[in-house]
Amino acid sequence: MGLARPVSSVEIDGYGDAAKVGPMSDNPDLDLTTLMRSRAGTAFILAMGGEIVEASAGKVLMRLPYSRKLIGNPDTGVLHGGAITAMLDHACGMAVGSGLGVIITEAQARQTTSYATLDLRVDYMKAARPNADVWVAGECVKITRQIVFARARAYQESVDEPVAMATGTFITTETRPGS
Amino acid sequence: MELLAKAAREGQPVDVAALMAVVPYCAFLGVKASLRGEEVVLEMPFDPKLVGNPIIPALHGGVIGSLLETAAIVQAIWSTRAVKIPKPVDFTVDYLRTGRAVTTYAKARLARQGRRVVNVHAELWQEDEARPIATLRGHFLLAGQ
Known part of the structure; x- marks a missing residue:
């Protein structure tokens, strides 16, 4: 479809699998992407058909292909906001x-x-156009001792025309090794 | 939406259970709806595909957000007798407790009903309705009727 998306370098075929990941390569972002893709094995994201396309420390780009099962309005074919x-x-x-x-x-x-979500604020700017991928770029904005702030933006044709934007706040939780 | 328009034409209440069945994403989540007086109650049985953290296992935060958003929309439809599906403008989800691998419920109430927009508060719970695991507060746009 030739959709615009942030141009960054990493592109890997197929899903990563943590068990198959060999020694760290010279490209840490490549390793991170491979490993995070295995993490995209989060059941719900897989069930929706979503995937992590690329990642670096504190940044991630995901893609959600259009799918009939994700429709929220059967009259228009527009995706459910929940997706x-x-x-x-x-x-x-x-x-x-x-x-x-x-x-x-x-x-x-x-x-x-570890960390847990405190809250997520979502602003919907416009309906996602049916039959087109939705790209989602997430960014970790600030890490403090206890709280971490993140932003994410969903878009289709251009990152400058967001479908929706989110602000998330997270709390870090110390866990004892082995527990 | 035909299901809503038909109910309005015939002066009948909206069949919220049927509404869940015709919205693909709600069927995908496995959400069922019923009425408790004037209150819509959503019920979502646990399914392994809804998991976000496999270690606990916990429901995905997005599943929790989706169910809250759906509760808000369906309650807005029911309370305003909308013939079109209200659109989310903005909302905040507060995550209070982990969503465990059991049946999850959601309800919502209109804190303010305007002509064009409604302010909705929604709650999600599992075993104990008095101990919500997440809440939502947000605005939804009523489409021109």
Whole structure:
């Protein structure tokens, strides 16, 4: 469809699988993308048909292909707002997780830190056009000792014409190793 | 929407259970709707595909948001006798507790009903209705009727 999306470098065929990931390559973003894609194995995102396209620490780009099962208005074929909400939620969560190093990059952080969503605010600017992909870009904006702030934007043709935008706030939770 | 327009034409209340069946995303989530007086109650049985965190396992935050949003919209349809589906303008979801792998319920009330827009508060719970696991507060646009 030749849709515009943020041009960044990483592109991998197929889904990553944590078990198959070999030694870290020279490109940390590539590793992160591979590993986060395996993380996109989150059942609900997979069930919707969503995927992580690329990722770097604190940033993620996801794609939701149009699907009839996600329609909210059968008269118009427009996606249910909830499907967009779920992608925005996931993009914020993945951006926070990779920003904290909890997802994948730092074994120590992974063992000792977790995080939970406090709230998610969503603004709907316009209906998503049927029969077209929805792109969702998530970004971890600020990490403090206890609270992490994230933003995400859903769009189709252009990142400058958002379908919806989200602001998410997360709290980090210390967990004891092995617990 | 035909189901809503037909109810309006015939002066009949909207069949909220049938509405869930004709909206593909609601069928995908497995949401059922029923009435408790003038209040719409949504029920979503647990399904493995709704999981966001496989370790706990917990419902995906997006599933929780979707159910709250649906509760708000269906209550707005019921309360305003809308013939078109209201559109979300903005909302905030507060996540209070983990959504566990059990049946989840949602309800909503119109805090303010304007001519064009409604302010809706929604709650989601599991075993105990008095202990919501998430709440929503938001605005929905009533389409020109």
